[in-house]
Ligand SMILES: NC(=O)C1=CN([C@@H]2O[C@H](COP(=O)(O)OP(=O)(O)OC[C@H]3O[C@@H](n4cnc5c(N)ncnc54)[C@H](O)[C@@H]3O)[C@@H](O)[C@H]2O)C=CC1
């Protein structure tokens with residue numbers, strides 16, 4: 001598979017290392033704003049860039065008939081525009097706030113627990129995420145995905161960083177030197193608490209998931225998610 005990397009930072013480099021081990025070829029490493037890209041030279045693009053550049057990278061790929069996998073977080077106010085562009089161009093697109101298998105299983109666990117807790121009024125839910133200090137967005141994309149699922153399945157109506165209002169799910173975003181990504185969901189009452197937690201030990205799981213999605217999407221048309229790639233239901 002011939003791959004173009006949009007974003008050649010921590011994730012771009014990790015994906016390159018894994019891709020080479022799997023005998024894929026990295027034909028382009030795009031690490032800044034540019035329009036000088038030969039889209040005919042690669043089969044798929046993988047974007048791990050920055051919140052301010054992700055949408056434009058996705059747009060360029062879709063307008064040039066290139067399947068695009070995006071893991072960049074913090075740009076989702078334009079997600080619906082990306083969906084429209086994908087459909088208009090008969091393209092192929094996957095966004096995931098987290099590509100690791102472990103977190104995608106954790107998403108399922110979170111949904112299941114939210115459904116169980118939905119009518120238990122003695123418990124309040126809160127979310128915490130811990131990431132490295134270079135992270136540009138807060139809360140993390142993964143925390144937002146977790147929060148949206150809880151909101152869909154309980155009486156919570158929204159989320160806010162450090163919220164203290166009724167029915168608003170509080171998210172605490174902590175930044176510590178080199179943490180790859182830790183997420184926990186806690187249901188607390190006066191008598192006990194229930195916590196589920198995912199800890200990434202390094203970035204390999206994210207990179208492997210993104211490569212798996214890139215291999216999977218070739219030849220397909222539409223907007224997909226990691227549920228499609230991993231056959232989770
Ligand atoms: N969905 C997932 O599984 C994961 C998502 N992420 C997200 O991926 C993004 C990148 O993460 P890291 O690699 O850790 O960040 P990073 O800061 O190490 O790398 C980002 C790179 O993008 C480059 N860049 C800036 N403007 C660009 C443009 N217009 N086009 C292409 N590249 C450009 C920067 O020069 C930098 O090298 C972040 O939004 C992060 O939250 C990170 C890990 C996993």
Ligand SMILES: O=C(O)C1=N[C@H](C(=O)O)C[C@H](O)C1
Nearest residue numbers: 073097098135140141142181
């Ligand atoms: O910026 C990161 O590093 C990560 N970002 C993603 C997010 O915002 O959820 C995924 C992972 O937690 C690492």
